[in-house]
Amino acid sequence: MARSIRRQLPDEDIIYFGDTARVPYGNKSRAAIVRFAREIMAFMTEHRVKMVVVACNTASSLSLPSLKKAYRVPVIGVIDPGVKEAVRVSKSGRIGVIGTRSTVASGAYDRELAKFGPPYRLFSKSCPLFVPLVENRFSNDRITYEVARRYLKGLKAKGIDTLILGCTHYPILKTVIKKVIGNVRLVDSSSAVAGEVKRAFLEKAPEACRRNRRGRMKCFVSDDAEGFRRIAGMFLKEKINVKKVAL
Amino acid sequence: MARSIRRQLPDEDIIYFGDTARVPYGNKSRAAIVRFAREIMAFMTEHRVKMVVVACNTASSLSLPSLKKAYRVPVIGVIDPGVKEAVRVSKSGRIGVIGTRSTVASGAYDRELAKFGPPYRLFSKSCPLFVPLVENRFSNDRITYEVARRYLKGLKAKGIDTLILGCTHYPILKTVIKKVIGNVRLVDSSSAVAGEVKRAFLEKAPEACRRNRRGRMKCFVSDDAEGFRRIAGMFLKEKINVKKVAL
Numbered sequence: 001m002a003r004s005i006r007r008q009l010p011d012e013d014i015i016y017f018g019d020t021a022r023v024p025y026g027n028k029s030r031a032a033i034v035r036f037a038r039e040i041m042a043f044m045t046e047h048r049v050k051m052v053v054v055a056c057n058t059a060s061s062l063s064l065p066s067l068k069k070a071y072r073v074p075v076i077g078v079i080d081p082g083v084k085e086a087v088r089v090s091k092s093g094r095i096g097v098i099g100t101r102s103t104v105a106s107g108a109y110d111r112e113l114a115k116f117g118p119p120y121r122l123f124s125k126s127c128p129l130f131v132p133l134v135e136n137r138f139s140n141d142r143i144t145y146e147v148a149r150r151y152l153k154g155l156k157a158k159g160i161d162t163l164i165l166g167c168t169h170y171p172i173l174k175t176v177i178k179k180v181i182g183n184v185r186l187v188d189s190s191s192a193v194a195g196e197v198k199r200a201f202l203e204k205a206p207e208a209c210r211r212n213r214r215g216r217m218k219c220f221v222s223d224d225a226e227g228f229r230r231i232a233g234m235f236l237k238e239k240i241n242v243k244k245v246a247l
Numbered sequence: 248m249a250r251s252i253r254r255q256l257p258d259e260d261i262i263y264f265g266d267t268a269r270v271p272y273g274n275k276s277r278a279a280i281v282r283f284a285r286e287i288m289a290f291m292t293e294h295r296v297k298m299v300v301v302a303c304n305t306a307s308s309l310s311l312p313s314l315k316k317a318y319r320v321p322v323i324g325v326i327d328p329g330v331k332e333a334v335r336v337s338k339s340g341r342i343g344v345i346g347t348r349s350t351v352a353s354g355a356y357d358r359e360l361a362k363f364g365p366p367y368r369l370f371s372k373s374c375p376l377f378v379p380l381v382e383n384r385f386s387n388d389r390i391t392y393e394v395a396r397r398y399l400k401g402l403k404a405k406g407i408d409t410l411i412l413g414c415t416h417y418p419i420l421k422t423v424i425k426k427v428i429g430n431v432r433l434v435d436s437s438s439a440v441a442g443e444v445k446r447a448f449l450e451k452a453p454e455a456c457r458r459n460r461r462g463r464m465k466c467f468v469s470d471d472a473e474g475f476r477r478i479a480g481m482f483l484k485e486k487i488n489v490k491k492v493a494l
Contacts (some may be wrong), residue, residue: 021279022269027382029471032268132379135274143397146390224276 001055001078001168003236004194006217009201014217015047018232019247021222024131025058026100026167033102037063039247041071043220049073051204053197057082057166057189058100061108074200081196082164082189083112089185090162093119096155096184098177099166101126109166123158127151127170134169135231144173148180156181163187172234220245248302248325248415249464250483251441256448259462262294265479266494268469271378272305273347273414280349284310286494288318290467296320298451300444304413304436305347308355321447328443329411329436330359336432337409340366343402343431345424346413348373356413370405374398374417381416382478391420395427403428410434419481467492 002016017040019025025033037059044052051074054060054067060077067075086095097109104126113122129147138144155163164187165171171188178186218241221228225242232240249263264287266272272280284306291299298321301307301314307324314322333342344356351373360369376394385391402410411434412418418435425433465488468475472489479487 021275027474028268029474032470128383129379129385132376136375138376143390143393146393150390223279227274227276 001053001190001193001235002217003238004190005053005197006215008194008198010214011212012201012215014215015044015049016217016219017043018219018221018228020224020228024100025056026102026128026131028058028102030062030102030106033059033062034066037067038070041067041075043245043247045071045073051076051197051200053193054078055193056168058103061099061103061106064108074204076193076197076200078189078193079108079112079166081192082166082187083109083116085189085192086162086164086187087113087116087120089187090120092159092161093121094158094160095120095122095162095164096158096160097122097124097164097166098127098130098151098155098170099124100131101128103166109164123155123160124166125151125155127167130173131167131169134172134234139172139234140175144176145180148173148176152177152181160184164189168235217241219243222247248300248437248440248482250485251437252300252444253462253464255441255445257461258459259448261462261464262291262296263464263466264290265466265468265475267471267475271347272303273349273375273378275305275349277309277349277353280306280309281313284314285317288314288322290492290494292318292320298323298444298447300440301325302440303415305350308346308350308353311355321451323440323444323447325436325440326355326359326413328439329413329434330356330363332436332439333409333411333434334360334363334367336434337367339406339408340368341405341407342367342369342409342411343405343407344369344371344411344413345374345377345398345402345417346371347378348375350413356411370402370407371413372398372402374414377420378414378416381419381481386419386481387422391423392427395420395423399424399428407431411436415482464488466490469494 002014019036022036053076054064057078060079064077104124109124110122113120133144162185163181174186220243225244228242249261266283269283300323301311304325307326311324351371357369360367380391409432410428421433467490472491475489
């Protein structure tokens with residue numbers, strides 16, 4: 001996600017916050033996630049950011065309305081751009097989404113797709129083992145293929161033609177998911193979100209994008225930087241500067 | 248663990264705290280875990296407990312010395328009783344331990360077994376997928392057998408005769424682990440810990456154990472009680488009373 005945004009808005013500085021002391025969010029309650037998200041928003045506003053991207057599908061699903069209501073700074077989530085992209089590419093209207101247990105239970109994707117009405121229908125499935133499999137480097141392992149077959153069997157039977165990867169970690173499993181689910185379009189929301197961020201920027205602060213130096217990216221984490229580097233290396237392909245902070 | 252303690256000390260009231268908002272601890276740093284443990288200790292001392300059991304191997308491995316130094320209330324961990332039990336049952340002295348990444352990296356088991364000197368030798372292996380497999384109800388699944396074969400292969404090759412289950416969740420996988428590792432004694436520390444708790448009690452407060460009513464157990468969690476109930480049902484075989492609190 002951060003990588004896509006950097007590609008779209010190379011001049012902008014990015015403040016990235018990873019809540020490594022409390023991840024994973026995927027099985028936690030709305031109340032906990034809203035509280036965590038508000039604490040992170042407070043951190044972001046202290047850094048006087050111009051815009052916040054909630055780049056976690058669980059946090060987007062559960063905290064976005066509450067954040068939008070509470071803060072003046074524009075807040076962009078990852079649900080809406082993923083759904084729009086799925087609607088754009090789906091031919092049959094039969095769209096699948098996979099995510100964490102809390103994302104699926106929130107109904108956020110259902111509500112978003114319902115806005116488009118027929119023929120669009122959503123089929124969802126939580127895949128709670130995918131995050132630990134990615135984080136423990138089983139991404140290309142036959143164990144992960146077996147888990148994926150188990151999780152995706154039902155969606156396959158529904159005859160979906162498009163599948164939204166509704167969790168930040170799932171794009172790492174693209175090859176596995178593609179092989180298991182067959183001829184289905186996979187929607188990785190990150191480029192859709194980056195497009196949305198750029199549009200919102202141009203609308204609200206057109207001058208913001210014109211500068212003559214490459215933007216900087218600063219990463220902050222709530223627990224040791226070491227564990228974060230282990231995971232972040234899979235996603236970001238540049239050297240990163242990480243600092244631990246207490247929320 | 249709580250169940251074993253209740254069996255050993257049926258008259259005592261138990262205050263159980265589950266840090267559901269921040270679990271799993273298994274990949275987190277020493278600094279984070281010590282901070283979490285201190286916050287929970289503050290909660291426990293507010294409840295005027297007579298003794299605290301740090302019933303999580305990761306928290307025991309990383310925070311015990313610091314807690315013992317900071318608090319007057321007796322604090323019992325799960326590392327030392329597990330090691331003593333392993334020494335008692337091992338014939339060859341070749342002892343294995345499996346645990347989370349942070350437990351294994353801490354070296355706590357190594358330091359504890361080193362006190363016994365030769366012929367005791369420790370072989371350790373972190374098994375980070377075991378906790379998510381248990382929590383997602385894959386405990387008796389062939390996927391878990393495959394993961395266990397992968398994790399335990401090296402320990403098997405070392406010819407251990409005893410294996411310490413160094414994480415609260417692993418006793419749920421006893422059948423799988425037993426089948427994969429073969430003729431090896433498994434040490435589930437919970438009864439050893441309960442014995443230690445009883446001994447410490449009798450020493451420090453002999454009158455404490457004599458009362459004429461069955462002790463009560465109260466559970467507190469830092470996130471929604473619902474998720475906790477889903478997991479706790481696997482461990483505790485009694486109806487529980489759960490309350491959410493903010494730390």
